Amino acid sequence: MPTDAEQACFEAGIKFGSLYHQFAGTPVSLTSAESLGRAMEESIENQPHCVDVDVEMRTDRIAAELAEQSADYTELTGRFLDVEMRIEYADVGVRTRMEMEGDYPRMKLVAVEE
Amino acid sequence: MPTDAEQACFEAGIKFGSLYHQFAGTPVSLTSAESLGRAMEESIENQPHCVDVDVEMRTDRIAAELAEQSADYTELTGRFLDVEMRIEYADVGVRTRMEMEGDYPRMKLVAVEE
Amino acid sequence: MPTDAEQACFEAGIKFGSLYHQFAGTPVSLTSAESLGRAMEESIENQPHCVDVDVEMRTDRIAAELAEQSADYTELTGRFLDVEMRIEYADVGVRTRMEMEGDYPRMKLVAVEE
Amino acid sequence: MPTDAEQACFEAGIKFGSLYHQFAGTPVSLTSAESLGRAMEESIENQPHCVDVDVEMRTDRIAAELAEQSADYTELTGRFLDVEMRIEYADVGVRTRMEMEGDYPRMKLVAVEE
Numbered sequence: 067m068p069t070d071a072e073q074a075c076f077e078a079g080i081k082f083g084s085l086y087h088q089f090a091g092t093p094v095s096l097t098s099a100e101s102l103g104r105a106m107e108e109s110i111e112n113q114p115h116c117v118d119v120d121v122e123m124r125t126d127r128i129a130a131e132l133a134e135q136s137a138d139y140t141e142l143t144g145r146f147l148d149v150e151m152r153i154e155y156a157d158v159g160v161r162t163r164m165e166m167e168g169d170y171p172r173m174k175l176v177a178v179e180e
Numbered sequence: 181m182p183t184d185a186e187q188a189c190f191e192a193g194i195k196f197g198s199l200y201h202q203f204a205g206t207p208v209s210l211t212s213a214e215s216l217g218r219a220m221e222e223s224i225e226n227q228p229h230c231v232d233v234d235v236e237m238r239t240d241r242i243a244a245e246l247a248e249q250s251a252d253y254t255e256l257t258g259r260f261l262d263v264e265m266r267i268e269y270a271d272v273g274v275r276t277r278m279e280m281e282g283d284y285p286r287m288k289l290v291a292v293e294e
Numbered sequence: 295m296p297t298d299a300e301q302a303c304f305e306a307g308i309k310f311g312s313l314y315h316q317f318a319g320t321p322v323s324l325t326s327a328e329s330l331g332r333a334m335e336e337s338i339e340n341q342p343h344c345v346d347v348d349v350e351m352r353t354d355r356i357a358a359e360l361a362e363q364s365a366d367y368t369e370l371t372g373r374f375l376d377v378e379m380r381i382e383y384a385d386v387g388v389r390t391r392m393e394m395e396g397d398y399p400r401m402k403l404v405a406v407e408e
Numbered sequence: 409m410p411t412d413a414e415q416a417c418f419e420a421g422i423k424f425g426s427l428y429h430q431f432a433g434t435p436v437s438l439t440s441a442e443s444l445g446r447a448m449e450e451s452i453e454n455q456p457h458c459v460d461v462d463v464e465m466r467t468d469r470i471a472a473e474l475a476e477q478s479a480d481y482t483e484l485t486g487r488f489l490d491v492e493m494r495i496e497y498a499d500v501g502v503r504t505r506m507e508m509e510g511d512y513p514r515m516k517l518v519a520v521e522e
Contacts, residue, residue, distance in 0.1 A: 068406050075303040076306055
């Protein structure tokens with residue numbers, strides 16, 4: 067049988083995959099970034115065992131992207147957001163984070179606290 | 181060559197398909213409905229020729245759905261939102277609307293104004 | 295530090311959330327179900343540590359849904375697919391499954407094998 | 409009242425927005441590109457008035473992207489596919505195409521045939 071900590075980590079992963087693949091590809095600009103970040107937080111917080119989602123939109127990187135292209139908006143992808151989440155399952159708390167690791171948006175377990 | 185009115189209608193359709201299929205499946209509850217509606221409006225307004233998007237979250241229908249199921253959130257689908265959009269292309273304005281027609285979320289041209 | 299088993303379970307969760315939220319809302323019918331199931335399998339198998347994805351499209355349930363509605367296609371949602379996945383991380387193998395539990399598409403850890 | 413040609417163009421736009429925003433962000437590699445293209449074609453062909461969808465996966469561009477990055481898969485975005493569609497509404501046929509125009513994936517009306 068999986069332990070409570072393993073269950074908690076599984077739940078944490080579900081939330082990350084959900085957030086990323088529900089919203090990747092959304093049109094985003096400097097003016098719409100804030101409302102998109104808020105919607106991501108509140109929608110994923112609906113999922114079971116999800117205590118807190120914090121999305122920081124990387125408007126610095128969006129601005130840099132827009133400076134190099136013809137359109138005045140772009141598509142949401144991993145490097146335009148840093149995410150932290152807190153999941154609780156039974157008595158286990160899990161903290162996770164997504165941030166760029168080189169050119170790859172790495173989702174990682176920060177801490178598993180029993 | 182397509183007319184400006186035809187181009188405007190094509191652009192209007194793109195916005196509707198985008199809005200629906202980017203956000204369908206998003207976890208939504210009574211408390212998160214507002215932020216999701218706002219994000220839909222602002223993200224699609226980024227697209228070319230899109231002047232205004234108005235999303236009315238049908239929290240009455242979300243509440244009715246939640247009353248009949250075990251989880252306290254559901255997935256965004258057509259009957260949980262009414263949408264109006266205004267598109268402008270060259271000198272043509274197009275007004276569109278999505279609302280339920282029986283059990284089908286019908287996207288329709290309301291007016292093409294030259 | 296998270297254990298290898300916890301890391302493996304986190305990775306398993308990511309794949310499930312990704313599969314579900316990338317494809318939920320896709321138009322699906324009896325004739326297109328097979329190609330959609332195949333694309334889900336092959337796209338998620340690209341993700342790190344994902345050894346095998348098996349999607350069984352529940353065409354029985356799609357047929358039942360179509361019999362009760364006006365359109366001849368519907369939108370992909372949890373009850374139209376059963377999914378099994380195998381994830382490997384370091385020396386840990388994780389088997390997971392998604393299937394309906396009452397009215398909710400439950401993603402679960404089946405086994406964590408070290 | 410909108411003309412049949414305008415309705416046909418609106419329907420054509422819906423299909424394009426749907427295809428793009430349902431599948432943008434999907435993990436894709438050289439080996440999974442074909443099944444993803446096939447699923448896009450068959451799922452969108454379910455939509456009303458959609459006679460034919462042809463998706464050409466630009467594996468040349470996927471290969472070039474993979475050569476420049478660390479992971480061995482990438483995310484579906486506009487430059488990795490060329491799309492042609494045929495829509496029929498009443499007696500009007502519409503042909504549309506999406507292809508890159510500089511750095512932007514332009515969706516365009518090719519012909520409106522009455």
